[in-house]
Amino acid sequence: MTPALEIRGLVKTYQSVFGKPRAAIDRLDMLVEPGQIHGFLGPNGSGKSTTLKTLLGLLRADGGEMRILGEPVPRRQADVAPRVGAIVEAPAFFGNFTGYKTLSLLAKAGGVPKDRIGTVLNQVGLADRAEDQVRSYSLGMRQRLAVASALLKDPELLILDEPNNGLDPAGIREMRDLLRRQADRGMTVVISSHILAEIQQICDSVTIISRGRTVGAGPVSQVLAVADKGAYRVRVDDHHRAAEILTGAGAEVSVAGDHLIVHDLADASWVSHALGVNGLWVRELAPVAQLEDAFLSLTGGAPRGGAFRPVDDSDWSDEEQSV
Known part of the structure; x- marks a missing residue:
């Protein structure tokens, strides 16, 4: 299948105050398969927003190749634009317009049927505030x-920059469910976010960048392997007794709510055996790795290069080798 989004070797430079060019994006690679929810992660100033703006034709690239839904951009940006929805950075609306009027004007400008307005207002939970002026909306409602x-x-293809900005926990869950429903329908979703726990819950794959370069990419499980330090989550009927047994056997154990965390474990089967001989049967034994750990591991030292699968040169025709 044709990837929903491809970036290879993207370069974007700016002139510094000292007159020397500074690479905001430095040969960045990114690949998003169709139907996925893909997380785009990086520290502040790493180039996430610059990448998205360049991809959407809001900035001009200085080198590299980009494709959206199989079409080379920016050369065919006008052709592919009707197939892409995006918000990058904080959007601005007229405060004296209602939510409905705001969407009505956008629908008219984009040639979108008017009945889509009610549909999307329902989808994002704003149907009951559609006739209120935007100036009365909270930050989360504007989002x-x-x-x-x-x-x-x-x-x-839906590209969202910090979609959970301003949302309360219930709103974040609603947004997660909304985006998962869209992906289940076949839509590809790219999310740029700093809420790593949410990305870990919702995304199928991620790209992590640092200082304008890809430092890690792939399925979430693959990226999490970077942070795997031998910690396992254990659930049994009596986790306090289990903790005593495992601690007595020399393991480092911590109790966390209704489960245990066993640290620095080389062989997970040892836990099952140690508890089983004492009459405790394991209900869950799973590795614990947080996306935050992988993120810090990959970006903390600003390493160059990463686990990105490069796009084969044969996928690109000669006429598409430059932006």
């Missing part, structure tokens, strides 16, 4: 309106 505007075209 919902921005997502609604990106969904108006019912796009094949």
Whole structure:
């Protein structure tokens, strides 16, 4: 299948105050398969927003290749634009317009059927505030309106920069469910976010960048392996007794709510055996690795290069070798 998004060797430079060029994006690679929810992660100033703006034609690249839904951009940006919905950085709306009027004007400008407005307002949970002026909206409600505007075209590719900004925990869960439903329908979703726990819950794959370069990419499980330090989550009927047994056998154990964490474990089967001979049967034995750990491991030292699978040169025709 044709990837939903491909970036290879992308370069974007700016002139510094000292007159020397500074690479905001330095030969960055990114690949997103269709139908996935893909997380785009990096520290502040790593080049995430610059990458998205360049991809969407808001900035001009200085080198590299980009494709959206199989089409080379920016050369065919106008052709592919109707198939893409996006919000990058904080969107601005007219405060004296209602939510409905805001979307109505956007729908008219984009040639979108009017009945889509009610659909997207329902999807983002703003149907009951549609006739209120945007100036009365909270930050979270404005963010919902921005997502609604990106969904108006019912796009094949949805690109969202910090979609959970301003949302409360219930709103974050609703947004997660909304994006998963879109992906289940076949939409590809790219999320740039700093809420790593949320990315770990919702995303199928991630790209992590640092100082404008890809430092890690792939399925979430593969990226988490970077942070695997031999910690395992253990659930049994009596976790306090289990902790005593494992501690007595020399393991480093911590109790966390309704489960245990066994640290620096070389052989997970040892836990099952140690508890089983004492009449405790393991209900869950799973490795514990947090995306935050992998993120810090990959970006803390700003390593160069990463686990990205490069796009084969044969996938690109000669006429598409430059932006």
